[in-house]
Amino acid sequence: MSAAPALSASPQGPPPSLADRAYVGIRDRLVMLDIRPGEPLNDDVLAQELGTGRTPVREALKRLEGDRLVVAYPRRGTFATAVDITDLAHISEIRAELEPLAASRAARNATQACREHLSGLARDTTGLQARVTDRRELLRRDVQVHREVYRAAGNPHLEDILVRQDNLATRIWCLFLDRIPAVAGHVEEHVALLEAIVEGEAERAARLALEHVVGFERAVRAVL
Known part of the structure; x- marks a missing residue:
């Protein structure tokens, strides 16, 4: 999964937290299908790529589940949702x-x-x-x-x-x-x-x- 330019609008307000940075970084890869539908998301790999640590990545994945961009299965892990x-x-x-x-x-x-x-x-x-x-x-x-x-x-x-x-x-x-x-x-x-x-x-x-x-x-x- 390679990094891509952020899709976010022009920044305003206070600097984003590490969790916000992780959320935006992962979200934009999911949106552009850089992370393919059905592909598993590895906390350690994402944390290394984004430079944010595992805790912000986990917080981001919880938010992304609410966005219907990822789905988490007990004992199986977190996956990019299908495009229906x-x-x-x-x-x-x-x-x-x-x-x-x-x-x-x-x-x-x-x-x-x-x-x-x-x-x-x-x-x-x-x-x-x-x-x-x-x-x-x-x-x-x-x-x-x-x-x-x-x-x-x-x-x-x-x-x-x-x-x-x-x-x-x-x-x-x-x-x-x-x-x-x-x-x-x-x-x-x-x-x-x-x-x-x-x-x-x-x-x-x-x-x-x-x-x-x-x-x-x-x-x-x-x-x-």
């Missing part, structure tokens, strides 16, 4: 309701500093088709934008729910990534969404967020 395509409809149902809410809240409530940050992210996302060919890197960009929007919404409870659902959705994306066409185009849809948020256009931001979620489900189902 039948979950797609349930995940999309939640995201279709809450992603537009987060986008509209971000458009109304984001601070000026946050809007400037999102504007820079929009510029960085423009023209990805010509600059980035690695599909996994494109997917990482997609996750980054989603998490920045959730944070900009200013509701930590809403952010928590959406991060968890986006994690599960991203695992499904990864499963079919090589078969889904126009991944870069899908990610570049975020440019218009970010611009709507920066400009304070709440209704437009909500509409674009919904279109993005619906497009995700449609793209996956097209290759099933």
